[in-house]
Amino acid sequence: MVPEPVLTIPKKRRQFMKEAPDSNAAKKIMLEEFTRNNAMCINCGEFVPMEILHDLSYYSVVTNFKLRRAAEGIRKDTIPPIIKKVYPDLEFEKYKTLKSDLNWLHEKVKVCEDCYLEITTVYHL
């Protein structure tokens, strides 16, 4: 289930609301249309057309997070931010167990292309 953005209104949605005709009923219809054709990237909260969301496995997230931190010289292990977004209450101890669970690692989240590239960019030093 994709959660509703609560704290921030994504840029594209704000833009959309500005362009909606100035009546609540019209706004509601347009918003419904908009959310039917678009889905939220769980990482950045932007709404993008459903068909350009990318599947990102937890395995990619965990592996790339580890590589990136190694490249930055950070030794302390923490939960990757996107995992925190999917599981806000996840404890670090539990995360340590999950990241060696192959079933869990093969689960996927849907993210926009920018986030996909940002998360999966491997440093070539």
Ligand SMILES: [Zn+2]
């Ligand atoms: Zn995104």
